[in-house]
Amino acid sequence: MKHFKITILLLFISSFAIAQANEIEQEILKLKKQAKLIYNEGVRFAEQGKITDAHKKFDAALFIYSDFALPYLERAKILILTNELDLAMNDCAKAIELNDKLGEAFYIRAYMKMLMNDHQNALTDFTHSIQKGFTEPQSYYYRGLMNFELKDYNSALIDFTMAIDKDYDFAYAYNERASTKRMLSDYHGAIHDYKQALSYDSTIVIAYDNMASCKIKTGDFEGALEDYTKAITRDPDFYISLNNRGNAYYQMSNYELALNDFTKVTEIKKDYAPAYNNLGITKIELQNYLGAEKDFDMAIELDSEYGEAYMNRGYAREFLGKFPAACADWRKAQELGVEDAEKYIVECE
Amino acid sequence: MRIVKSIIFIVILISSISFNSISQEDIKIKKSDFQIEIKEVGFKEAWKELKQAEKLFSQGLGTYPDALELYLRTAKYNSDCAKLNYKIGVCYLATDKFYHATEFLERAYLKDNLVTDDIHFMLARAYHLNLDFDKAIVNYKAYFDAFTAKELEKYNINVDKYIRECRYGKELTNQPVRVIINNLGQRVNSRYDDYNPVLHPNNDLLYFTSRRELDKKDKRIEADNKFFENVFVSEQAGDLWRKPNLVENKLDSKNNESVITISKDGSSIYLYNGQENGGDILVSELKKGNWKSPKLISGKLLSKGKETTIAFSPDERELFIVSNQYGTVGGMDIFYSKLNEKGKWTEPANMGAAINTEYNEEGVYWHPTEDKVYFSSQGHNSMGGYDVFVMERNEEGQWSIPVNLGYPINTPNDDIFFKMDENNKQAYYSAVRDNGFGGKDLYKVIFLGEEKEMKLSTEDIFLAWNYKSIDDLFYYIPKEVKVDTALYMVGQVTDSKSGEAIKMAKIEVIDLEMSQVVATGLADTSGIYKIKIPKKKDYGVEVTAKDYLFFVEMAYLSQKQVVDSKVTANFQLNKIDVGATMVLDNIFFETNKATIKTESAAELARLAALLVENPTIRLEISGHTDNVGSYRVNQKLSESRAKSVVNYMVSQGVSADRLEYKGYAFNQPIADNNTADGRAKNRRVEFKVISK
Secondary structure (H helix, E strand, O other), X not given: OHHHHHHXXXXXXXXXXXXXXXXXXXXXXXXXXXXXXXXXXXXXXXXOOOHHHHHHHHHHHHHHOOOOHHHHHHHHHHHHHOOOHHHHHHHHHHHHHXXXXXXXXXXXXXXXXXXXXXXXXXXXXXXXXXXXXXXXXXXXXXXXXXHHHOXXXXXXXXXXXXXXXXXXXXXXXXXHHHHHHHHOOOHHHHHHHHHHHHHHOOOOHHHHHHHHHHHHHOOOHHHHHHHHHHHHHHOOOOHHHHHHHHHHXXXXXXXXXXXXXXXXXXXXXXXXXXXXXXXXXXXHHOOOHHHHHHHHHHHHHHOOOOHHHHHHHHHHHHHOOOHHHHHHHHHHXXXXXXXXXXXXXXXXX | OOOOOOOOOOOOOOOOOOOOOOOOOOOOOOHHHHOOOOOOOOHHHHHHHHHHHHHHHHHOHHHHHHHHHHHHHHHOOOOOOHHHHHHHHHHHHOOOOHHHHHHHHHHHHHHOOOOOOOHHHHHHHHHHHOOOHHHHHHHHHHHHOOOOHXXXXXXXXXXXXXXXXXXXXXXXXXXXXXXXXXXXXXXOOOOOOEEEEEEOOOOOEEEEEEOOOOOOOOOEOOOOOOEOXXXXXXXXXXXXXXXXXXXXXXXXXXXOEEEEEEOOOOOEEEEEEOOOOOOEEEEEEEEOOEEOXXXXXXXXXXXXXXXXXXEEOOOOOEEEEEEOOOOOOOOOEEEEXXXXXXOOEOOOEEOOOOOOOOOOEEEEEEOOOOOEEEEEEOOOOOOOOOEEEEEEEOOOOOEOOOEEOOOOOOOOOOEEEEEEOOOOOEXXXXXXXXXXXXXXXXXXXXXXXXXXXXXXXXXXXOOHHHHOOOOOOOOOOOOOOOOOOOEEEEEEEEEOOOOOEOOXXXXXXXXXXXXXXXXXXXXXXXXXXXXXXXXXXXXXEEEEOOOEOOEEEEEEHHHOOOXXXXXXXXXXXXXXXXXXXXXXXXXXXXXXXXOEOHHHHHHXXXXXXXXXXXXXXXXXXXXXXXXXXXXXXXHHHHHHHHHHHHHHHHHOOOOHHHEEEEEOOOOOOOOOOOOHHHHHHHOEEEEEEEEO
């Protein structure tokens, strides 16, 4: 009888517990549904570009139901836009923890790692995102960027091609594919892709600059000058193209025009050491060795680890008959890893 | 106090040799060459200047630069005058602006190809000096072709020498040596000849010889119409040399004097002095900071001829001396002497034909630390004038064949008095170069090592992303998640009499607009069911369960309150017992007829199913009407309708003996016949279980 009573009691307790569990489950489902509804409101704000409102809704959704992966992901994206990368990274990690099949969460985490120059881990996460079905053009594009940065140009080529296949007017992807081809010494292919990039987005000034540099590789200096000039016309402060055009003039032995361009670079970007280095080299050609020495001094002042500037100052000083100083420069260049330095140091000895 | 030079002593260390072996013609320019009215403004003055120029031209090389200025002024009045152009060209040839000569000589030739007999020679010289060797050869040949072999011999014209120089020139200029040649600048060099630099062992003083004009009283030497040779010294100031001063007092003399070398310890300075016997070498000792009166060097080293330069070995036990004493191979030669056991210099010995040539050797200089000797020669493979050569002594004590130092150290002009430093990195010498200040100038040669590739900095931003990243390129607009917004119809199915739960009752929800079952569900053991329905609206509901009559009813969900997405609808079913009745609400007839409408099919199918699933039951199908009309008509209509249903069931395979039919007209109303709604309810077909 006693056992019977206990059994009855246990059954009662058990049934009570089940009822309680069911009740909790019901409550969770109810909260989840509410959170989803609020999340959807956030999505609608995001669609309208109202990211602050969207952020609030995602906060609210997570307040109601904190195990909901999607609001973490979307909030992370907004935090990236507001440049709060640490918070974004936390949100993204949480989204992945809650749902490791969420390909976009891997993509966003990869993106942040890319911004933090953690190329290898970014590559891994972009690959995960693609494997988990997030096969948007950007997934391939960014993975291509990482492969490029990691110098795996063949893989980068495939990725940029995939991005273009998925989005035929993806101008950036054309430019990056062109640069990848350039790295693989396919200069004509690169020129074609740079043109494509510009046909879809003529504001990518860098494509003109890159195309010009490829043309130099193919010996088309006139074409290169034209493209550098287009880049400079579109962005007069784009000192890279000015510097490169100066280089082209230099290679064409047009030292006065080279000097003009390098001088302009130093006016636009006073702390750009390479321009002073190039100015110095040009002045050597113009036999202004003292002027050249001063320019190299400036380059070294701006970048004390600038091995090439030490090498070149050594040349200027050699021309000036300052042999001990020249040798000291070459020795410094050697310390800084300039390959040719050693053979000139032999002359000093 | 400067000593006034005596014009008696005219021997100089070195004369200009660029083209004095063949004298240029002094053709006279006439007024008629100008084709201009003498009265024309300015011409009178110009004509005067031309006369002065002609006078200066006739005096010799030393005054060619002065003549040139005047000729150029006159040329404004007739730039086409062949004679004038010839003279301007010739004057230019004698200056360090020799690169202008070609233009004027070519014009002279163009205007009158017979302007002078030596026009081809002058053109050749111009091309030669300007490194245009092919044209020079053509013109040398053209000039020499005018002479017979006898004339060539008679006038000592060496055709081959000039042409050889051009050929060497081509070879040497094709393989330039890597040097920088810097003019010591206007502070040191003058518009006159400045040469033979001698660096003090401390490297802080630079002695050299200059033929600059010291003052207006200065006189020119008859031989070349240039000023006397004097020694100057300049002090070093950082990277530059200060304005030089004339070395006066004891080192100055009435003669030409030129500094030659300084001893290793700086205590002795050697000078050339142009004395009557052709020029000798003197030495002055430094005592208490002052140079003493120079004395002739050891008699053994001097001859009756001319000794010009001397160079000591690093240990100062050997020397080379340049002399034209008896026994020369030709012109000035290099001789060798060394100290014997008694500390006396041996008789100078000619270095032989391997070193000395039939032409002049000059400006000998021994490297400060090595067995290398530099000198200049008009022979060997000179590309013109004096070229600098070097010879080295091997371990066996033999001197190598002299090697031309190459272009651009050497040029077709005179390149001489070359002094290399002990590190072989830089040297001083004198030359006539196109960046000079007049005549010979002092130059510093910087020897560049191996050709170096300058590191031009190029930079490309390869990736558009790195140039200008688009902030939201990564951003994908999120998609809404699906939220379960469907309604659930919940409730319990119970027995209509006992109230007990009916388990496993099947509930079908029918969308009447679509005539389609949109949801189905089963009641659990507690009779409880939960069915997800698409939306909140009114549905038809059919409930069936074993041993129970089917139940069909409207569920007016639209009017019900939704709580937690649920609307509640409970159903009570009648058990199949004898006497149990059920109104068949969904059997429809044509008005006042017994013809069954097609929309009754579902209800009739349910009835048929009831009979199939319960094969022992027997039913009475009864027809009922409202009270409108006569009893007889209504009875007949109600019976006909009941019979129609029975007939339909039979047609569906139900045995006829399981069915009875009866018409009750309006005798068994279930609602108030006084209302339309009541009457509608009374117009019905129902069945009753009459046996199980």
